[in-house]
Amino acid sequence: MDLSIELEPAEWAQLGGQLAVPAVPRETPDEVTGAPRQDDRIWAAAQALLRQAGQLNGPQLLDRLEALGESPAQAKRLLVRLRHCAQVKVTSGADAPVFTWLG
Numbered sequence: 001m002d003l004s005i006e007l008e009p010a011e012w013a014q015l016g017g018q019l020a021v022p023a024v025p026r027e028t029p030d031e032v033t034g035a036p037r038q039d040d041r042i043w044a045a046a047q048a049l050l051r052q053a054g055q056l057n058g059p060q061l062l063d064r065l066e067a068l069g070e071s072p073a074q075a076k077r078l079l080v081r082l083r084h085c086a087q088v089k090v091t092s093g094a095d096a097p098v099f100t101w102l103g
Contacts, residue, residue: 042069046078050088051101058096 007015045068050056056064058079065075082088087103 043078043081046082050082050099051103055098055100057093057098061099
């Protein structure tokens with residue numbers, strides 16, 4: 001069986017509009033200029049906070065990270081990131097983990 005479909009130009013345009021391909025996201029100005037992103041700045045500030053303190057227990061560090069960030073969730077992500085950072089040593093304290101800056 002052979003089948004062919006004939007459409008007028010306006011019909012093709014209407015069909016094409018329904019099958020629109022999503023646009024590729026453009027680079028943000030920070031990516032184009034190489035300027036540090038907000039997350040990078042907050043990460044650097046979190047590292048500086050622990051470096052200056054030298055040592056903080058988990059709840060103290062979380063409180064200070066919440067003051068740096070935009071939300072408690074972001075502070076928790078920073079805490080996890082610090083836990084896995086090569087310049088940070090985490091030991092078990094009496095009541096909470098203790099974060100020590102090694103770098």
